[in-house]
Amino acid sequence: MSTLITSLKTSLTGYVRYRGREGHLSFVLHRLTGLGTLLFLTIHIIDMAAFYWAPDFFRAALDLYRTWPYQIGEIALVFAVLFHGANGIRIAVVDMFLPHKWAIQAERNAVRWTLAITLVLWLPAALYMGIRIFNPEFNLFFG
Amino acid sequence: MRYSGILMIPLVWGHIILQDVIVGVHAIDANYVAARWGALFWQVYDIALLGFAFAHGMNGLRNVLTDFIRSQSVMRALNVLLFLVWLTLTVIGAVAIMLATQSALATVTSAS
Numbered sequence: 522m523s524t525l526i527t528s529l530k531t532s533l534t535g536y537v538r539y540r541g542r543e544g545h546l547s548f549v550l551h552r553l554t555g556l557g558t559l560l561f562l563t564i565h566i567i568d569m570a571a572f573y574w575a576p577d578f579f580r581a582a583l584d585l586y587r588t589w590p591y592q593i594g595e596i597a598l599v600f601a602v603l604f605h606g607a608n609g610i611r612i613a614v615v616d617m618f619l620p621h622k623w624a625i626q627a628e629r630n631a632v633r634w635t636l637a638i639t640l641v642l643w644l645p646a647a648l649y650m651g652i653r654i655f656n657p658e659f660n661l662f663f664g
Numbered sequence: 665m666r667y668s669g670i671l672m673i674p675l676v677w678g679h680i681i682l683q684d685v686i687v688g689v690h691a692i693d694a695n696y697v698a699a700r701w702g703a704l705f706w707q708v709y710d711i712a713l714l715g716f717a718f719a720h721g722m723n724g725l726r727n728v729l730t731d732f733i734r735s736q737s738v739m740r741a742l743n744v745l746l747f748l749v750w751l752t753l754t755v756i757g758a759v760a761i762m763l764a765t766q767s768a769l770a771t772v773t774s775a776s
Contacts, residue, residue: 531731552728559721566718566757572697573760579694586689595684602680606673613666646685657690 543632544625551608554601561598592654596647604639611635668720675713701765714757722750 539545568582585591611631615622622631653659683692700706726746733739 530734533732555721555724556728559725562717562721563753566714566753569697570753570756570760572694573764574756576694583689583693592689595689599680599684602676606669606677609666609669610673613670616666646681649685650688653688653690657688660688660691662686 543629547608547611547632547635550604551612554605554608558598558601558605561594587657589654592650596650599646599650600639600643603642604635607635607639607642608632665720665723668716672713672716672720675709676717679709679713698765701761707761707765710761711758714754714761718750718754718757722746 536549541548568579571579571582586595611634615628615631622628649661687696701710726743729742730739733742
């Protein structure tokens with residue numbers, strides 16, 4: 522059994538071709554948001570470690586993060602973290618406490634709820650961060 | 665994965681909502697980081713973030729790779745490589761969080 526499972530390999534085209542609707546979409550999004558977040562996290566550990574090890578590099582990294590392409594990326598990063606977390610809760614809760622919810626229709630509903638919750642959390646943050654790209658002084662929280 | 669994941673909901677969501685949304689990258693500079701890492705609470709918080717998030721992410725990458733890599737020897741080599749990258753970055757990051765405050769405070773004080 523274990524040999525069978527370890528010999529099951531996939532390919533990138535298999536990711537796109539499989540038509541599993543919501544379940545498939547959430548699987549692909551979970552991987553993309555996870556890998557994207559890991560990419561930024563790796564860079565982020567290096568730039569924050571540079572605060573101690575190489576302060577000039579830290580300042581250069583901050584200047585780069587203040588440019589608009591990075592700020593758009595930052596909005597995408599917030600989406601990635603919110604979706605990955607919300608979807609992760611869905612998977613863990615269904616797996617541990619509600620295994621009957623793996624039935625296809627129930628899973629489709631759960632995925633739609635997960636996307637809805639993600640958007641409700643993300644859209645206000647995205648709007649706020651989007652305005653701040655044009656106006657760095659814009660701040661609702663500190664006078 | 666799932667226990668570190670559930671713990672990271674408050675840790676990571678709190679971190680991005682505070683730093684990316686509320687404070688924002690324009691308000692973050694060396695003085696901000698020095699003040700933050702001058703507080704034991706934020707040092708512990710950031711070390712927990714570093715420890716849980718990076719381990720969770722590297723383990724996830726390992727899981728994704730096992731779906732694509734057919735050769736077991738290549739996979740073993742990648743496991744070793746990922747472990748070394750994880751260990752190196754975790755150590756340099758944790759050292760920075762623990763030791764930065766003294767040197768940073770010295771710089772800020774001498775500059776003012």
